[in-house]
Amino acid sequence: MNSARRPPSIFGRARQQVAFAAGNAAALASRLTGRGTGASIKGAVMTRIDPTLFRRLLAGKRIGVVSGTNGKTTTTHLLAAALRESMADPRDVVTNADGANLREGVVSALSTRPKAPIAALEVDEQVVADVVRHGRPEVLVMLNFSRDQLDRHHEINALGRRWRQALEAAGEEGPTVVANVKDPLVAWAAQPARKIIWVDLGTEWSQDSALCPACGSVLVHDDSGHWDCPGCELSEREPDYRVDGDEVVMPDGDRLALKLQVPGRFNRGNAACALAAAVEMGVYPPVAVRGMRTVQAPAGRFAIGSYGDTRARLVLAKNPAGWAESLLVMQSDPVILAIDSLIADGTDVSWLWDVDYEQLAGRRVIATGPRSADLAVRLSYAEVEHEVIPDIAEALKGPFDGTVDVLATYSAFLRLGRMGGVDLK
Incomplete structure (x- = not known):
């Protein structure tokens, strides 16, 4: 759990209130002019007025972070629903439900309930290191790496390296990592974590993982789809959680039927990751699944x-x-x-x-x-x-x-x- 948040000075509180008011006005203008939800512009205005907001709004919360190329919005919705289901007051969980996941979007979301003790945050791949450093999250869900927006993200191996370096720097104060066991770059990036929970999402995409991220050797895939590096020790691990049809097989062998309202095997994989993260944050598994079943159209998807x-x-x-x-x-x-x-x-x-x-x-x-x-x-x-x-x-x-x-x-x-x-x- 994070250390207690240091109360801001009188000047700091005043600047924060001005930032909140200006940000809310910018978001309203964005909505009225049909330019979107206004979450990003709200956060941009707020952080321009008070550059410390990102760090201060993260401090003092129990945080679950979700990142990866695909599935992070839906997985965050599932995690937030699982956490809310376990709370006496669902408002104690704050999340960036609209998918605004850069620093500005995170600030915008946290400003809506700055005193909420728990946050479920979708975070862009390039912002993960900042959140790990400033927020000290309890759990980091690492879904996948795939070629995406190549003009902005460039090589996915560079992103994996940043995640790995962030976990190395965090050391024993770093998050528990919930990692996609089928993604070699995720597996390599997660290695320095103090604790790793491996999840088999039940999906088959492997075109972004031809080479070992550790040594550059060509990865070998056997008939069952397991991957292994012939040049170093990096290899697919046995999963703690795995998707089997519409069920998630738990670490103790128990099975939980998902019965989600969002379609597709990829969403069952997302749910398995959200379930693992929720359990790590103290939610009873059947309660977590019950909450996830309420998710229908996360940020308009489906x-x-x-x-x-x-x-x-x-x-x-x-x-x-x-x-x-x-x-x-x-x-x-x-x-x-x-x-x-x-x-x-x-x-x-x-x-x-x-x-x-x-x-x-x-x-x-x-x-x-x-x-x-x-x-x-x-x-x-x-x-x-x-x-x-x-x-x-x-x-x-x-x-x-x-x-x-x-x-x-x-x-x-x-x-x-x-x-x-x-x-x-």
Whole structure:
């Protein structure tokens, strides 16, 4: 548990109140002008006025942190729900529910209930080291590393190195790490942690883990999918928690049925990580699962939007690993794929060639969004029947038989959410 928070001076309290007021005003302006929830601009204004807020708002809390390329928003929602279910007053748990996960987003979320004793925080991969250093979290969930927004994140090995260095620096005061046993870079980055809980998420993506992050040797995968490095001691460990169908197998062998409202095997894996983190923070496992079952559409993911006569289920994915898993939950015919390449998506869309669109063969596909022509080229090579409707609003006009599934990158997803009246928190 973190040490007690030092009370700010009279000047510090006054500056904090000014920062809160200015941030709230900026967030309101953002919402009124239709530019989003305002969480990020709120945090940016607040930290400009009081640069100490990030450190001071983290101090004195019990903190569970979730990070990784894919799944961190949903996993954070699941963890927050598990923690709230165990509390007499659910307001004692604060979280950044809208997915604003940079320093500004964390500050914005914590400012809503600065005295809340527990925080479940989604954190961008580049902010993990800062949160470990300043917040001393109890638990850090390390989900995965995958190529994503290459113009911003560059090499994922560099991110893994930063996480490892943060854990080395924290030493015995560092967090318990809940780590994806199937991801070699996660396994290597987690090594210095004082305690590691290994989780088998039950997913299969391995295209981002060809080389050993420790020594550079080519990793070997056996017939059962286990990985091993022939050049050093790095190897897949036995999991403490593992997903088996709709159940999580606990460390003692007991099984808990998940019965989640969010679809897909990747979300069952996310839930297993959230469960492990919640248990580490003192939540009784059945209570944690009961809380997680209340999560329906985290930050708009899997929500149903209305677009005139069309109802569409929105699915978000931003990189090859995310698309590979998300395509498995697309049930409608046709399927709409919406592609953009703004800063939030990553301007490099070459990753489209790493997605197995061949699995959509035999179904009608509508490619939409500013980069729909790029997607159409990839679909043509996959021999998938498709049509290109660049304007997203036009693509949704239909008519469609029942609810249509829409898989979208981040900017397109936000636009679809606003168009369809979806709550993005």
